[in-house]
Amino acid sequence: MGTSSAMDPCAPQPPLFTFGLIADVQYADIDDGFNFTRTRRRYYRSSLQLLKNALRSWSESAVKPAFILQLGDLIDGFNKPRGASQRALDAVLREFASCPVRVHHVWGNHEFYNFSRSELVGSPLDSSPYADSRPSEVPGQDPIYAYQFSPFPGFTFVVLDGYDVSLLGRQESSEQYNNAMNLIKLYNNNEDLNCPPELECHSRFTMFNGGYSREQLDWLESVLSAADEKQERVTIVSHLPVHPYSTDSVCLAWNYEDLLAVIRSHSCVVCYMAGHAHDAGYCLDQDTGVHHLTVDGVIETVPDSDAYGTVSVYADRMVLVGKGRMADRVLLFL
Numbered sequence: 001m002g003t004s005s006a007m008d009p010c011a012p013q014p015p016l017f018t019f020g021l022i023a024d025v026q027y028a029d030i031d032d033g034f035n036f037t038r039t040r041r042r043y044y045r046s047s048l049q050l051l052k053n054a055l056r057s058w059s060e061s062a063v064k065p066a067f068i069l070q071l072g073d074l075i076d077g078f079n080k081p082r083g084a085s086q087r088a089l090d091a092v093l094r095e096f097a098s099c100p101v102r103v104h105h106v107w108g109n110h111e112f113y114n115f116s117r118s119e120l121v122g123s124p125l126d127s128s129p130y131a132d133s134r135p136s137e138v139p140g141q142d143p144i145y146a147y148q149f150s151p152f153p154g155f156t157f158v159v160l161d162g163y164d165v166s167l168l169g170r171q172e173s174s175e176q177y178n179n180a181m182n183l184i185k186l187y188n189n190n191e192d193l194n195c196p197p198e199l200e201c202h203s204r205f206t207m208f209n210g211g212y213s214r215e216q217l218d219w220l221e222s223v224l225s226a227a228d229e230k231q232e233r234v235t236i237v238s239h240l241p242v243h244p245y246s247t248d249s250v251c252l253a254w255n256y257e258d259l260l261a262v263i264r265s266h267s268c269v270v271c272y273m274a275g276h277a278h279d280a281g282y283c284l285d286q287d288t289g290v291h292h293l294t295v296d297g298v299i300e301t302v303p304d305s306d307a308y309g310t311v312s313v314y315a316d317r318m319v320l321v322g323k324g325r326m327a328d329r330v331l332l333f334l
């Protein structure tokens, strides 16, 4: 005689909730190309089909994900000179509209190649209306695109703005642009600021990266202090990786040490997720037990494969089940 699973303490428990994960779709209606160093193929057209595959899988799953995390670079910068930014955005948003799951969009460098910060604010790529809280706005300044939301009691997610301090998206006349220019020039003497400095410890100071302002870090500090008190589990997502062992040094946020220091001073953080690098990376920060996950990019994934994942969240762990080249991973809350 069998025991019903409700009675069996060893039966697998259902997750508290699940969420979808996808990064760097970089769609454009153009032929395949290559990355900057011409070592990796980019499948600009096929990336739309891979996005469809992911969304179909989430739409058809028996238990719908609570939300989707889209980690930035949804359409490629090549759309801009072709006057195709809006058309490409409409094409990817049509796909998202076919899926009945809420999407949290992160902004990457390619968002800013196509649109200014003020154009992105209030656009369909601005998911901050789903925020429980966000940094206070400064009158006359384009806002920082950061916010927190709580999809389930005891769990908080924080979306961070990796281009808060950057040469992208801000008006050239603004004080922020000026400050970012002064910072990058301290380390990057190249005429083309998209070209990384030769010194590896400075290679992240390129135009395609950016950083986190003191204002944003202070806001994060307050969010994490509140979460510490409530003993919540916090996952932080951003376009840019911040742990040197989780990615290539050329992909790190400019002031990754500042963000790492904030993360390390709070016990509530369990995971940091980023895109941007196109190749997966992972490390466990030994000091804090925080998992740093860099997610594979759709754009450099062969057309007959896939690059998305679904994360199941339990009381003591998150379990990532990847499709195609995205690897499975168990992230224990330590």
Ligand SMILES: [Zn+2]
Binding pocket: 073, 108, 109, 110, 239, 275, 276, 277
């Ligand atoms: Zn990027």
